[in-house]
Amino acid sequence: xxxxxxxxxxxxxxxxxxxxxxxxxxxxxxxxxxxxxxxxxxxxxxxxxxxxxxxxxxxxxxxxxxxxxxxxxxxxxxxxxxxxxxxxxxxxxxxxxxxxxxxxxxxxxxxxxxxxxxxxxxxxxxxxxxxxxxxxxxxxxxxxxxxxxxxxxxxxxxxxxxxxxxxxxxxxxxxxxxxxxxxxxxxxxxxxxxxxxxxxxxxxxxxxxxxxxxxxxxxxxxxxxxxxxxxxxxxxxxxxxxxxxxxxxxxxxxxxxxxxxxxxxxxxxxxxxxxxxxxxxxxxxxxxxxxxxxxxxxxxxxxxxxxxxxxxxxxxxxxxxxxxxxxxxxxxxxxxxxxxxxxxxxxxxxxxxxxxxxxxxxxxxxxxxxxxxxxxxxxxxxxxxx
Numbered sequence: 001x002x003x004x005x006x007x008x009x010x011x012x013x014x015x016x017x018x019x020x021x022x023x024x025x026x027x028x029x030x031x032x033x034x035x036x037x038x039x040x041x042x043x044x045x046x047x048x049x050x051x052x053x054x055x056x057x058x059x060x061x062x063x064x065x066x067x068x069x070x071x072x073x074x075x076x077x078x079x080x081x082x083x084x085x086x087x088x089x090x091x092x093x094x095x096x097x098x099x100x101x102x103x104x105x106x107x108x109x110x111x112x113x114x115x116x117x118x119x120x121x122x123x124x125x126x127x128x129x130x131x132x133x134x135x136x137x138x139x140x141x142x143x144x145x146x147x148x149x150x151x152x153x154x155x156x157x158x159x160x161x162x163x164x165x166x167x168x169x170x171x172x173x174x175x176x177x178x179x180x181x182x183x184x185x186x187x188x189x190x191x192x193x194x195x196x197x198x199x200x201x202x203x204x205x206x207x208x209x210x211x212x213x214x215x216x217x218x219x220x221x222x223x224x225x226x227x228x229x230x231x232x233x234x235x236x237x238x239x240x241x242x243x244x245x246x247x248x249x250x251x252x253x254x255x256x257x258x259x260x261x262x263x264x265x266x267x268x269x270x271x272x273x274x275x276x277x278x279x280x281x282x283x284x285x286x287x288x289x290x291x292x293x294x295x296x297x298x299x300x301x302x303x304x305x306x307x308x309x310x311x312x313x314x315x316x317x318x319x320x321x322x323x324x325x326x327x328x329x330x331x332x333x334x335x336x337x338x339x340x341x342x343x344x345x346x347x348x349x350x351x352x353x354x355x356x357x358x359x360x361x362x363x364x365x366x367x368x369x370x371x372x373x374x375x376x377x378x379x380x381x382x383x384x385x386x
Contacts, residue, residue: 035048043359047358053303061368068310068314069319070315081326085221093196114296115208183256188213188262189263190216190263191218217242221248259288259291268300282341285344298371338374353371354369354372
């Protein structure tokens with residue numbers, strides 16, 4: 001990391017301002033606006049934006065990853081981490097409750113698609129953005145078509161449909177057949193996958209409750225996490241349905257039919273899933289979206305500081321690690337995300353790598369953070385090719 005940091009400072013002194021690429025195009029209004037131009041001021045702020053690495057810096061990070069990946073976890077141990085994944089996360093939330101992660105108040109600025117696009121909601125977005133107090137800025141979206149794969153839409157399973165909620169309405173399933181599900185009256189529906197203790201849920205709910213017709217679903221496969229959300233003072237069954245769900249179980253029913261969601265939010269969740277199961281998860285989530293619906297993604301990027309800090313013997317497979325508490329983490333490239341989501345039949349609207357410099361001013365330490373962010377849309381029927 002010393003090599004990476006030293007090269008970064010050198011480039012700043014040479015006046016080479018870093019920049020970010022978005023789907024291969026330089027955005028007009030890129031994420032974040034705090035640029036480090038004077039290395040002497042590095043400890044004046046907690047985060048610096050647009051810290052794009054040189055080839056030498058990336059090579060140093062690659063070598064560090066090769067070194068910490070040389071010794072792999074034994075196959076019999078890996079089985080345990082996969083089998084008991086929910087138990088490790090349960091223990092995590094039993095230990096930390098809702099104190100570990102901060103509320104992601106940047107969500108509404110980063111992903112304005114979370115809210116309905118009408119004049120009333122636009123005004124509400126502007127009001128809520130003023131209250132968020134984040135140094136994140138909205139990103140300009142760019143168009144990039146993906147090769148489309150056929151998306152099958154399985155009929156909604158009737159099992160496990162008894163999810164308690166005050167806002168229930170009959171759902172037509174054909175002549176003489178009706179079912180009820182949470183949020184039936186809603187005209188705009190969001191699902192957050194892997195909600196944890198609600199660090200995304202409640203910033204969203206605080207705005208959604210002012211927008212008629214909107215409803216939020218949220219799920220996690222750790223029962224402790226779901227209970228933390230439900231016990232929160234801001235949780236309301238009139239606006240939200242939190243439920244226990246393992247997204248890796250393709251046969252497990254959701255408490256609503258396929259094809260009704262406007263937004264699926266997948267933030268720092270996919271990285272905790274075994275790489276061999278990721279594609280099936282994304283395929284299933286794609287089927288939940290209505291035509292024109294958006295899947296919003298943010299997760300760990302390749303050579304993030306968290307990946308470089310793993311010790312030998314913590315690597316499960318290439319770029320996939322297990323932490324000391326048994327939870328796991330994968331580190332993505334932009335290309336991997338492109339292929340995975342396009343294969344699920346979604347069009348790429350945004351796909352970028354977010355390089356930042358995170359600073360601990362008290363300890364006088366600077367760390368490179370790398371995240372991947374994307375926005376993917378389910379095509380409308382008339383845009384699909386046979």
